[in-house]
Amino acid sequence: MLSSIIKSLDLVLFDQRCAHCREPAWEPLQYALCKICRDAIPCNDGPKCPRCALPGENRLCKKCVNTRGGFDTLVSSMLYEGPASALVLRAKFRKEERAAQALADLTVQYLDRDALPKHIDALVPIPISFRRTMQRGFNQSAIIANTLGAALHVPVKNSLRRIIHRGPQSDLPLETRRIHVHGVFKAKHTLSGTICLVDDVATSTSTLLEAANVLRNAGATRVVAITTTRCADGQDAKG
């Protein structure tokens, strides 16, 4: 009895704390953030690689010059910094579904729609393993894809299956992730048209490149991608 009261009290207090600075908020939170953190959201609207959204200069980055296949364009709404990275970490490692939903809503708000094809046939979230879904209770990429789908009026299809569970990419050096992720996805069915992959954060982009190649091999004619946040060159999405 007492423990359930403490638990519900904790829930009320917890939900009133900003997901980034952890200060109790005396006015309604927006996107799970207090007003100061909400106003400090870092948009990815500066110069960047037109293909992989890497912040820097408005020209193809070194990696994209040397990469064949994969996705045509990646659009990332925010930089992996400050309140935006806090939301990613809270969704990923602290199992906070409200953080995943806040990320999804912010991604829609700051999405550069002009950088995407006019017509997209389906949004496909990057799947997590069954074990990870059980641990976390939700797939944040699916929450983001569903929110984007409603905003863009594009159907969401769970067309990919993760067939190998190899542990988190974030435990590995950036340069070995392409090999680590090879062969982990399988298409559940044949595809056609323009498909848009959806994930929470783009770091080395290895996961998105691998998933895009699987979708192409399954029949997709064009593959683009959306992530909520984009890491800078050499930056890692860790807590």
Ligand SMILES: [Zn+2]
């Ligand atoms: Zn705050």
Ligand SMILES: [Zn+2]
């Ligand atoms: Zn690039």
